[in-house]
Amino acid sequence: MTAVLDESTETTTAPDDVVRFASWPARAAALLLDVLPGAAVVTTMALLAYTTPVGGWLWWVFMGAMAVAVLATLVNRWLLPSVVGATMGRAVAGIRVTTPTGQPVGSVRLLARDFAHLLDTAALFVGWLWPLGDKRHRTFADLLLRTEVRVVDDGAESSGRDVRRIAGSVLLAAALLCAAGGGLGYLQVFRQDRALEHARTEIAEQGPRIVEQLLSYGTKSVVDDFARAQGLATDGYRPQLVAQQQAVQKAGVTDNEYWAVSSAVLSVTQDRAAMLLALQGQRGSDPNNLKFITATVRADFDKTNDRWQVAALTVLKKPLTGQNGAPQQPPPPPPPPKPVPPKGSGR
Structure with a gap:
């Protein structure tokens, strides 16, 4: 078989x-x-x-x-x-x-x-x-x-083409997502730079005027001047400013005027800034008895409701006063002592 x-x-x-x-x-x-x-x-x-x-x-x-x-x-x-x-x-x-x-x-x-x-x-x-x-x-x-x-x-040839098509779509989507994110990031950085530049320009122009108005007042308009100064301060700094104004009223109000002769922006963001200011001013109501003042201060600002306000005012160099248009000069040093001749020396 x-x-x-x-x-x-x-x-x-x-x-x-x-x-x-x-x-x-x-x-x-x-x-x-x-x-x-x-x-x-x-x-x-x-x-x-x-x-x-x-x-x-x-x-x-x-x-x-x-x-x-x-x-x-x-x-x-x-x-x-x-x-x-x-x-x-x-x-x-x-x-x-x-x-x-x-x-x-x-x-x-x-x-x-x-x-x-x-x-x-x-x-x-x-x-x-x-x-x-x-x-x-x-x-x-x-x-x-x-x-x-x-x-x-x-897998068949058509299946392989489908997989490659999907992979290509994923790579393209990732590239587009990166490009879109980069575009949004660039626009964000560009907007931030413009906002910072705008804030720097604003504080450079307004900061010195705000400090001048905050520190200046007159005997005839002291109530209005103090109220204006309080409006230029933030809620956090206003109580300290009011206490200083009350001390001035108790001591006796006299004309006090400041103006900024130079200033520099130390730091700035969209809603905060710091400045260094050199101030000069005069105190008194009698033109023949004016006291001229110089001081250096640091001013910190906060921006609320599109308004810059003083958040802190730090005196770096205490005011120096003088009269008749000239700063007060320190007294001259005492003359040196006369030499004492040694004992037993002849004439």
Whole structure:
């Protein structure tokens, strides 16, 4: 009896030499496609958020975009392989992470594998180059987690085109997001620079006049002058100013006028500023008995309701007074003592 065998029967198990392991360039390209878009967006948004006032609407936009980019990267690396079989980058490269028997790897194992890549990095990046010499092209993380990266040909040509189209769309979206964020950041910085320049110009023009009006008053208009000065002070500085005005009224009011001869802006933001002022003035009502004054002060300003107000006034050099148009001069030093001749000296 002759046994008849079906010559079309094929072996269902492929030998080991048929397995194709992913090359190092393919693995590197897949990693870049997986990580680079998210890393670019996160880096761009973090830099833009750093240059934006914390808590503003634009700061929240940058932080939200950064969070979305991080979440999308993690989903792509750890969850997408369980759904479609591979990450976006590995699908474009035509490779998959598998077990030594060729079975798919779950999300938990992929997560542990990504953390194990820290070992590849800690070993002076030797682990990342280990596939160049390993027979099965494994990194230290692959050796530790018992995984391999293999070339797969389970998709049709149209499916490959779809994956590449999706990858291209992701890269384009990341590039557009970075460009849009950069544009918003530039506009924000440009607006801040213009606002700071406007604030600097305002305080340079208004600051000296505000300090002059704050310190000047006359005997006939003292009530109105003091009320005007109180309106030029912030709520925090006003009680101190009122106490000084009350002390002046108790001591006896006399004409007091100041004018700024020079000033310099020390610092400025959109709603705060500091100035250094050199003041000159005169005190008294009798033209023949005027006292001329010089002083140096630091004035701190706050802007509320589009108005600059004095938040603090610090005297750096106490006022010096003099009469008849000349500053008061210190008395001359006493003459040196006459030398005493030594005892026993002749004439």
